[in-house]
Amino acid sequence: MRPLVLSNFTATSCIGRGTAQTLESLVGERSGLAPCRFETVRLDTHVGEVADVDAQSLPPQWRRYDCRNNRLAEIGLQQDGFADAVEEAARRYGRARVGLFLGTSTAGILETELAYRARDPLTGALPEAFDYAGTHNTFSVADYVRRRMRLEGPAVVVSCACASSAKVFGAAYRMIEAGLIDAALVGGVDSLCLTTLYGFHSLQLCAAGPCRPFDVARDGAAFAVLERPSSRTASDDVLLLGVGESNDAYHMSAPHPEGRGARRAMEAALLDARLEPGAIDYINLHGTGTPTNDRSESHAVTSVFGVSTPCSSTKGATGHALGAAGALEAVISALALKASLMPGGVNTEHVDETLTARYIRHNRSAALARVLTNSFGFGGTNCTLILGRAG
Numbered sequence: 001m002r003p004l005v006l007s008n009f010t011a012t013s014c015i016g017r018g019t020a021q022t023l024e025s026l027v028g029e030r031s032g033l034a035p036c037r038f039e040t041v042r043l044d045t046h047v048g049e050v051a052d053v054d055a056q057s058l059p060p061q062w063r064r065y066d067c068r069n070n071r072l073a074e075i076g077l078q079q080d081g082f083a084d085a086v087e088e089a090a091r092r093y094g095r096a097r098v099g100l101f102l103g104t105s106t107a108g109i110l111e112t113e114l115a116y117r118a119r120d121p122l123t124g125a126l127p128e129a130f131d132y133a134g135t136h137n138t139f140s141v142a143d144y145v146r147r148r149m150r151l152e153g154p155a156v157v158v159s160c161a162c163a164s165s166a167k168v169f170g171a172a173y174r175m176i177e178a179g180l181i182d183a184a185l186v187g188g189v190d191s192l193c194l195t196t197l198y199g200f201h202s203l204q205l206c207a208a209g210p211c212r213p214f215d216v217a218r219d220g221a222a223f224a225v226l227e228r229p230s231s232r233t234a235s236d237d238v239l240l241l242g243v244g245e246s247n248d249a250y251h252m253s254a255p256h257p258e259g260r261g262a263r264r265a266m267e268a269a270l271l272d273a274r275l276e277p278g279a280i281d282y283i284n285l286h287g288t289g290t291p292t293n294d295r296s297e298s299h300a301v302t303s304v305f306g307v308s309t310p311c312s313s314t315k316g317a318t319g320h321a322l323g324a325a326g327a328l329e330a331v332i333s334a335l336a337l338k339a340s341l342m343p344g345g346v347n348t349e350h351v352d353e354t355l356t357a358r359y360i361r362h363n364r365s366a367a368l369a370r371v372l373t374n375s376f377g378f379g380g381t382n383c384t385l386i387l388g389r390a391g
Contacts, residue, residue: 001272002228003239004173005390008085009224010076011331013318014048018079023335029363031317031346039110041197048319049192050075050219058144064134065144067108068191068219073141076189076221077148085225086149086185093182093227099153101172102142103165103188105323108135110193141189153181159323161377162286164188165222166326169385170243172226187223188324196322213287213294213313213345220321222328235391238334241370242273242386249380254292259300262286262374265382266304269372273386277305280386281366282342284333284373285357287313288320297374298355312360316347326375326383333371333387340367 010018014032015025025032033046056071077083090098115130134140138159146155156171158164165188172184226240246268248261255262270277283305286297301311314332321328336343344362345351351359370388 001173001242002177003241004176004226005229005233006224006238006240006334007227008080008082009222009331009334010080010082011222011328012050012072012076012079013220013321013328014050015317017050017075019331019335022332023339025317026314026332026335026341026343027339027363029344029346033319036197038192038197039194041194043197046319047192048219053191053219062144062148064131065140067111067135067140069104069108069141069189070144072191072219072221073145073189076187076223077145082223083149089183089225089227090149090151095150095152097153097182098151099172099175099181099184100142100146100151100155101158101168101184101186102145103158103168103323103326104138104141105159105161105164105190106193106196107138108140109195110191111135113194145185149185151185160381161379162320162322162325163375163377163381163383164323164326166330166373166375166383166385167245168327169226169240169330170245170383173240173243176226176228183225183227185223186226186327187221188321188327189221190321190323191219213285213289213316213348220318220324220328222324222331224327224331229390233390236338237390238337239388239390240385241388242269242275244269244272244384246382247380248382251380253378255296255376255380257296259296259303261380261382262297262300262376263303265384266300266372266374269384269386275370275386277309280305280309280370280372281368282336282371283309283311284329284371285311285313286374286376287315289313289315293376294352294355297376298357302356307356307358309358310342310360310364311357312343312345314343314346316345329373329375330385330387333373337368337371337387337389340365342366342368
């Protein structure tokens, strides 16, 4: 593929609002996970909750979109000069030439959960004020952001579990390469809700302590502007070099034990970027902290890269942002490139010696040229992105 530049990016999670706070937490090896106190949930687990999301208001004309998910999106748009960067792209290319590609998983389902709690005891009718299309609907976040940013290009939501907001980078690239648009707002937004917490608990995927990759739940949002490199591109800008996608369809919730789908995604990304495995300096693992996922990914990584490439999972710091995980970790990878930082695996105390990947527990300073980041979802949906420095 021909590289695209991330001309602006931002992230919101439990470790910080905006890139400065996010990087500060990564450098300080701080985790944002804390015992769950969300809503009425009483589970012995840790979550990564963004503080004061409910205090965020939407502009009055967009009240029909008011839900936790879209409040997170609004927070992200107003950080790091991101809204201004989108507006500049719209003026430069034309509003119809800027596309919108967002990933989400549970979207605004919390509003439906609250509406069911308040339904009429006699008729079962939901509250009259409940707006499914504006909140719960998967497309709600894209509809809100598109209207908020006054964009007129294609607007798409990808919802395929934890790979959602990694796959939007590939969708945007294909649209740009086809000449249908000149730039894209890409990213992901996912927010805490009862379905996720109790659903993962029922699958026995919620640990009592914080997430410890290689030894759940979350708020998260991340956005980036993608466009072709130009005379404005600086040597320290970050490029999208390659995208690899696969679906192994091995099991509804478990990956293939040998990581076959993960391996195909990584190999496809390397082929797309025209790179050999040795060109990758650091790997940001999907790294969920569950035994089957970590073992499968470790097997896939070492089958492609051997045991020499350093890798870690940042979910020990941020938690698992589900539909926003891919975009959040793409932004973290971009920050790693710019800061010459390999983030350590926060919360991991004793690396499982049976896992062969070269897992790093603490930060390392290194001049990074290219970083690979993995995102794998339920149903065997896999996506790998390769980012690199422009100069």
